[in-house]
Amino acid sequence: MVAARTSLSEIVKTFEDLQDEITSGLEALDGEGRFHEDRWLREKGGGGRTRILLNGQVFEKAGVAFSHVSGPLPEAVAAGMNAPAGTAFDATGVSIVIHPSSPRLPIIHMNIRYFCMEGGNEWFGGGIDLTPIYLNPEDAHFFHAEIRKVCDRYSVEFYPKYKKWCDEYFYIKHRKETRGIGGVFFDHLTSQSPEERQLNFEFTRALGRAFVPIYAELINRHRNEPFTEREKQFQLLRRSRYVEFNLVYDRGTRFGLETDGRIESIMMSMPPQANWTYNYQPEKGSPEAFTLEMLRPTDWLKG
């Protein structure tokens, strides 16, 4: 049996549909907020639909962006890929960052992407990772177990490999802590055969489809919990670490800034508010101290 060769336009359509499914799912989950859409065109080819929900019942800021850009490879990018300047490319993806209002609810990030260029080079990339304000081992176990299930449907090698990659990628070197509890991350996933290509595509899509149900479970577990001012302050501090990661290390953000991407779509990931507290030291034995201690690569499925 020959694997179907999913075309570029089918991949683009899949990603667009995923954005629709996800924004509908998140609106239902929030129960009140609605996404506002900005359509934009890229001068040198392609464009996108950036959707933002602000000040909902649960989500203070939720961004779900679809884009499909094309044209000749920007010079800086071509150089990094050892490709001749001007090589034609297509890049498409869906990117999500959600900042809930309540410190009892975790920040989440998901991204799936596909890249191809003249000459036949192509790859898939993506990932999903969770940044709880307060670490909750049961939630961490649930999150990783669900993601592992998705991975295992395609290859039992995926979860361990991409989980490790995620821990390494979302590491805030100067704080000596991970951004959150990780998840999976993969990039430049090339294929040696049509079958493998189809598997990589379906895996990437499955991750996108798993996003809403997994996040909904975590939200519903904790959405009605009251919280204190101290917890709110800790959320604002944890968000500033999120800002630090994104502006200092995140390749997607830095790539966007360097290549003059649509600034409002790049900065969509920023929290609505972040606080920096000089020399913050959590109280010994507190949930804040526990969280900061646990922000390191951990096997959440063990035991």
Next chain:
Amino acid sequence: MVAARTSLSEIVKTFEDLQDEITSGLEALDGEGRFHEDRWLREKGGGGRTRILLNGQVFEKAGVAFSHVSGPLPEAVAAGMNAPAGTAFDATGVSIVIHPSSPRLPIIHMNIRYFCMEGGNEWFGGGIDLTPIYLNPEDAHFFHAEIRKVCDRYSVEFYPKYKKWCDEYFYIKHRKETRGIGGVFFDHLTSQSPEERQLNFEFTRALGRAFVPIYAELINRHRNEPFTEREKQFQLLRRSRYVEFNLVYDRGTRFGLETDGRIESIMMSMPPQANWTYNYQPEKGSPEAFTLEMLRPTDWLKG
């Protein structure tokens, strides 16, 4: 007449004394807040005194840091300077960032520094620049005129040259705007003669001494002005641009992060709170629109 050769220890002492003068001056200006000091040691040599004033009458967060670090040049730094790894160096400086509570008052930054290494290479560096929340042309004129006076006492070439350098340095490329209204900035100021070295030292010191009186005038002009919630919100947005500059572009910050500097001293420059508003568009003809339009290199002394 032979120029005095100011020794390393005299430079260090000058900078330490400047920190004392500046923190006393700022406490007097604030009228209520007091600096808290953290002394720290660097594992490989030297250390510093980081002083922070929080939640004063005028200043929400003011940081004034002195440091004098020494030892063998870190590998990455040595490579960048074409120096053999392990070359001995001394670096000393005073760094200031102040975030007032009121949006009627400008953020200010000042830094003076001296670097020398085995073999005789040495230089001075520094600068002072202002980031108003709301642009006020009279204040901008005053600020630049005062700085120019300091510069002109040493060389009439300094102000135009270092003003331009400042505009180029404090540019937020991805926003296509300057961080504020600039000031002066200079780096790697080497000397061809003992006289020139003494001049560069005295100029650097003079800039440090001019800091408090210039800033005090700006604070006193506006400290009693009431402000609105809309102005406060604009301040929080302008502060997020400050964060973006510091984390994405500032060489001092990035150098500190890459060389594993004392994180709390590096992050001293961060505002206590910053907000990101998706796709903020100022009202046409508003003071916010005026400010954003004016955030580009401008000759404030003209006319």
